[in-house]
Amino acid sequence: MNLKPLGIGRFLGTGRRRSFNGAARTALFSAAAVVALGVVYGNIFALPDALLIGILFVCGIFALLFLTVGATRDCSERPSILDWLLSAASLACGIYFYMIRSDLVNHITLLNPLSPYMLFFGTVLLLLTVEATRRTTGLGLTVVVLVFMAYNLWGHLIPPPLGHGYIDFGSFIDTLMFTTDGVFGVPIQVAASYVFLFVMFGSLLSHTGGADFMFQLAAALTGKSPGGPAKIAVVSSGMYGMISGSPTSDVATTGSVTIPMMKRLGYTPRFAGAVEVAASTGGAALPPVMGSAAFILAEYTGIDYRNIVLAAIIPAVLYYLGVYLQVHFRAVRQGLRGVDEVDPVLETLKTGWVFIVPLIVIMIALLLGYTPTYVAVYGTIALVVASFFTRKTRMTPTKMLEGLGETTLRMLPVVGACAAAGLVIGGLTMTGLALKTSSLVLLVAGSGSIMLLLVGAGITIILGLGMPTPSAYILAAVLVGPAFAASGLPVLSSNMFLLYFALLSALTPPVAVAAFTASAIADEDAMKIATTSVKLASVGFIIPFFFVWNEALLAQGSGLQITVAALGGIVAVTLLALAVEVKMNAVVRIVCLALGAAALSPYLWLAIPIIVLALIAGLWWKRKGGLPFIRVPAPPTLDAGR
Template identity: 60%
Template sequence: MTFSLVATGRRRAFKGAPARTLTGIAAAFACWVIYANLFVISDPLVLGILFVSGILTLLFLVIGHSPSAPDNPTIIDWTLSGLSLASGVFFFVNAGEISDRITLLDPFTGPQFFFGTAILLLTLEATRRTTGAALTGIVALFLLYNWFGYLLPPPFGHGISEFTYLLDILVFTTDGVFGVPIQVVASYVFLFVMFGTLLSKAGGGDFFFNIASAATGNSRGGPAKVAVISSGLYGTMSGSPTSDVVATGSITIPIMKRLGYSKRFSGAVEVAASTGGSAMPPIMGSAAFILAEFTGTPYREIVYAGLIPALLYYVGVFLQVHLRAVREDLKPYSDAIPTLASTFALGWPFLIPIAVIIGVLMAGYSPVFTAGAGAFAVIVGTFFTKKTRMTPWQIVEALGETTLRILPVAGACAAAGLVIGGLSMTGLGMKAASVIIEISGGTAIMTLLLAAVVTIILGLGMPTPSAYILAAVLVGPALTKIGYPVLESHMFLLYYAILSALTPPIAVAALAAAAIADEDPFVIAFDAMRLAAVGFLLPFVFIWNPAILGQGTAFEIARVATGGAIAACAIAVSFEWIKLGRSGVTAWPMRGALVAGATAAVAPNMLVALIGSTLTVGIMAFLYIQSRNNPAPETAPGE
C-alpha cells in the first residue's frame, strides 16, 4: 500500500450492503443537520464541533488516502475516522467546561490538549484528501508562521511563540476550525446543497437541459448554446464548476464535437458556462453565503447584486458561441428536440421549488429557512405527477448524497478557518494589505490589478469557497483600506475566485472537460478564458460603477445594464466576428475601437456612457454590413 502526501484521495464507490449502510448513515447525518439548524442548536461553537466531527468521521471512510486507495477503508482510515468521532464526543460531552474556559488564561487538561491537537491534524489530512497539496500546503505554511513567526524581522514578525496559544485560538474558539466558514457550510451551504440534490434526484437536471434544448437546440450551433444555458442553470444549484462540467459536459461536449466544433472549443464552452454558474443567482454557490457573512450583507442583497453581472457574463459567452457557429457555418442540431410546451407540460412541478426559493428569499426570510422551504417544496411539488414523484428511498438517497457532496467543501472550509484564525491572531492580514498597497504605489488601478492577480493565484487548484476566503482575508483589507466599499470589494474578489477554476496553469474545470473532450487541458483553458472575457472585466465595473450591482436608482441600474449588454456584445464581436476578410477591414483597429466604446458604455457619467454606447453599436452595425459583402474565411480548427 502506498500513501501519497500530495495527491487527493479517491471517493470510494461502495456497492451492495455497504453502500446502503453508508447512504443511511449519511442521510441520518443530513437529518440531524436539518434538525439542528431549524429547531435546536443556537450555539455556533457546539454546531461547529458536532458538524466537523461528523464530517471527518465519514470523510476518512468515504475518501481514500490516494487515487490508488483500495475500494474498502484501510486500518488507517478506520483509525482516523474513530479518532474524529472520539474527538467530537469529547468536545460535546465537555462543551460546558470548554465554553467556561478563559481563553489564553486557563491551562489545558491532558485530554483537551490531545483532542485539540487531533482536530488540527485531522483537518489537515482531510484537506489533503479532498483538495490536494495546494490548500494543504498553504494552511501548513500559515500554521508554521503562526508558531515560528516570532523569529522573523518586522513587519512580518509577531509575538506568539507557544503552540498552546495557537491551539487555544484555532480549536477552542470560533475563530479557527469552527469559525465562520464552517458555520456557513453547516447551515446555509448544506441546506442549499440538499435542495439542489433533491431537485436533481427528482429529475430537475434533465428538466433544465430540456428547457435549454427546446429554446436553442434547433438554432445554429444549438448544442453549444444548450451547454451554455443548461450549465448556467445547473451551476447555480451545484456551485462547483468541476462537478457542473462532469454533469452536463458528458452530454454536451460529445454532441458539440459531432456537430463540427473543435475539441478544444467544445471543452472550452462547457468550462466557461459551468464556471459562470457559481455566480448565477439565486444560489450562486457556497462562496456567496460566506461573502454574506463576511460583509454582514443580507443574502437576498447578494443575490440582487449578482443578477445583472451574471446575465452579462452569459450574454458574452452565448454570443461568442453563436458567432463561432456563423463563422464556421455550423448547422443546427438534427436530432429530435423537445418543444418548450412539452417540456413545461412534463416538468412544471420543478418550477414550484424554484418559485418558492425566490419568493421566500425576496420576502426577507433567512437563507436557512429559504433552503429548508425549497427542499420541502421539491418533495411536495414533484408529488403532483407520477413521472416526477420521488419514492421514500430516493429521498433518503438524496439526503445521503447531500452529506457526501458536502465533504470536500467542509474539509476545505475547516482548513480555511485555520488560516483566518491565524491571520487574525498575528495581524498578518492587515500587514499583507499594507504590502499590496505599497507595491501598487497606492494607485487605484494598480491595487485592483494586483488584487485580481493575487486572488486568481490563491485560487489555483482550490475550491471556490477556499479561494474566496483566502482572498477576503489577505487582499480584501487592501481594497477597503484605499476606500472601496465592502460589498463591491468582496464581489470583485468573489468573481476572480470563481474564474480561477478556468485559469491556467491548473484550471481544475478545464481538467475535467479535457477528459471528456479528449484534448489538452491547457488549450481548453485558454479558449475558456477568451469565452469568459466579460467575467474578467466585470469586477472592475463593480468598482467603477456600482449601479451594476444594483447600488443606485432604477434609472442608473437600467442604464448600466444596457451599457453592459452592449459592452458584452462588443467583446464577443471583437473575438469571434472580426477576422481579416470577414469584416473587410483590419481587425486590430476595430478591436481597439470596440474596447474603447465598450469601456465608455459602462461609465458612471451618463454623457460618456451614451457616447460609448452609440460608438459601439455603430461599429458593430458597420461590421455587420461589411460582413455581408465578404465571405467567411477559412479558419483553423479551434481558432
C-alpha cells in the same frame, strides 16, 4: 527528486474517492442521511452554541470522509485499518466535545488554561483536519495550511516586520480549536448552514429529474439556432451550476452530454471542452442560489444575502451573454447549425413545471427577506410537495434517502476546504499577519485603484490555483480585503470583485481544475482547453473592474443609472464578443473595445449616446440581414438523437 521509490509521492495528491455497492453502500448512505438530518434539525431549531454545532458537524463529516476518500489515488476500494481508526478518532472527538459542552460555553480563550484532555482532543482534531484537507483538496491548500501553522508556532524567530510574538502550543490549540476564530469560524459555520441546505436542495432536485429538465429546457430554447449544442451547454451548465455551485461537478455532469454533442456537430474538442468549462464556472455566480463562496461573502461582510443576489444579477447575465455570443458568432462564421430533433418549449414546461415551482419559491422567499437558511428550507419543501404532482418526479423514500446521503457526501471536499481556510484565518488573526499583508499590498499597488485591483485580482487567482473557490475567496478577503477598504473601495463591489476572480481561478492555467475534468471527456489537452476557456470567459475577467468603477452594474443607484448600466453592459459585451470572435481590422477592433468600455461608464452623458448609437446600428444590420462579414452558408442540420 523522485519520490516514488520512497512511496511519498502517492500522498502528494488527493485521495481516491471510493464507490460502494450493496449493503456497504446502503450503510454509507444511511449514515450520511443521518448526518444530513442532524444538520437540518440544528439549522431549523437553531441550537444556540455555534462552536458546538461546528465541532459536531466537522466530526460527523470527517467520520464519513476517512471511509469514503482513501489516503492515496491507488488505495484499495475498501477502507483500511488506518481509515477506520481515523474515522473512529473523528467520532471520539465529537463525543468528547459534546460531553464537555458546558465547559466550552464557560471557557475563556487564552485566560483559562486547557486541561490535558482538551489539549489532546484539540490536537487530534487539528491533525485530522490537515489530513482531511490533503485527501479532499490535494497538496496546494495543505501546503498553505502547514506553512501558516509553522509560521504561527515559529514566526517569533523571524525578524520584524514579518515576525510576531511567541505563541505557545496551548494558546495555538486554544485559538484554532476552541473558538470560532479558527477551524470552526465563518467558512465552517456557513458550510454547516446555508451551503449544506442548498446542496441538499440541489441533490433532491437532481434525484427527482431536475438536471434532465434543465438540459431539455436549454435544448428547447437554443437547440435549433446556429451552434445549438454549444448553446445548450451554455444554458444548461449555467442552470445546473447555479444549483451545484461547483465548476468541476458541473463539467462532469452536463459536459458528459454536451461535449460529445458539440464534437459531432463539428466543433473541435478544444473548443467544445472550453465552452463547457466557461459555462460551468460562472454558475456559482448566477442568482438566485449562487455558490458557497457567495454565502461566505454574506456572512463575512455582514451584507444581507438578498442584496448580494440582487447585485449579482447584471454581472451574471452579462457573463453568460458574453459566452453565448462568442459561441453564436463562431457558429455563424463557421457555418455550424443547430439540431432538428428537440421538444418544443411548451411541451418541455408541461412535463417539467414542477421544477420551476421551487425556484419561484426561493426567489419569493429572498425578496421577502428570509434568511438563506429558511430560503433553502422553503425551496426544499416546495420541491418535495411539487414532486408529488407527477408520477415521474415523485419523491419516494428511496429517492429521499439517496438525496440526503448524497448531500452529505457532496459536502466532504467543501468541509475539508472550509476547515483548512479556518486554520489559515485563525493563524492570520493570531499573528496579525493579515494587517501586515494588507499594508504590503498597499505599498506594492501604490495609491492608484486600478493597480490595487490588478494586484488583488492576481493574488486571488494565485490563491485559487488548485484551491476550492470558497477557500480562495475567504483567504483573498482576509489578505486583500483590508487593503481595498483602506483605499476607500466599497465593501460590496470589492468583495464581489474578489468572488469573481476566486471563481475564475477554476479555469485559469496552469492549475485549471475544471479544464482537467473537461479534458477527460473531450479527449484533449487540459491546458489547451483552459486557454480557450479564458478567452470565452473574457467578460468575467473584465466586468469586475467595471462594477467597481460603476456600482450601478451591481444594482446600486437610481433606476435610471441601473437601466443604463444594464443596457450599456449588453452593448459592451456584444462589442467584446465581436472583437474576440470576428476577423476585423485592428483599428476596428480597438474602436469596438473602446466603445464597449465607454458604454459601461458611470457617466450618463457618455454611456447613453453610445447605447443609442448601438441600437440604431443593430436595427440597421438586422434590416440588412445581419453582419455581412460573418455570414457563411450553413451546412445541413444535425439530429440531436443520433
